[in-house]
Amino acid sequence: MTREHRYWVYVMTNRSLHAMYIEVTNDLERRVWEHRQGFGSEFARKYRVHRLVHAEEYSDVNEAIAREKQLKGWRRLRKNELVMATNPGWADLMPFDDESPG
Structure with a gap:
């Protein structure tokens, strides 16, 4: 049986x-x-990066890593355009919940 993997x-x-x-x-x-x-990323902790505004799902980890590198190489304006294309109001796609995830 093949296990389906999901990467974001x-x-x-x-x-x-x-x-x-x-x-x-x-x-x-x-x-x-x-x-x-406040775990895992000093940058996220320092700048209080808590709002999820965009997510893309992949089944292949190499594709996900390649996409991450691609997005990180973009200028900020292009990153903003990516978010605005799917989330024009920059809404938090995962509303706050202080409880630990299931």
């Missing part, structure tokens, strides 16, 4: 929308929770 390339920002963080994970809910608790 995600974009988070802070309340002022000035800081932007891009990363890959295999558990999006857990990773967002970790950011909000």
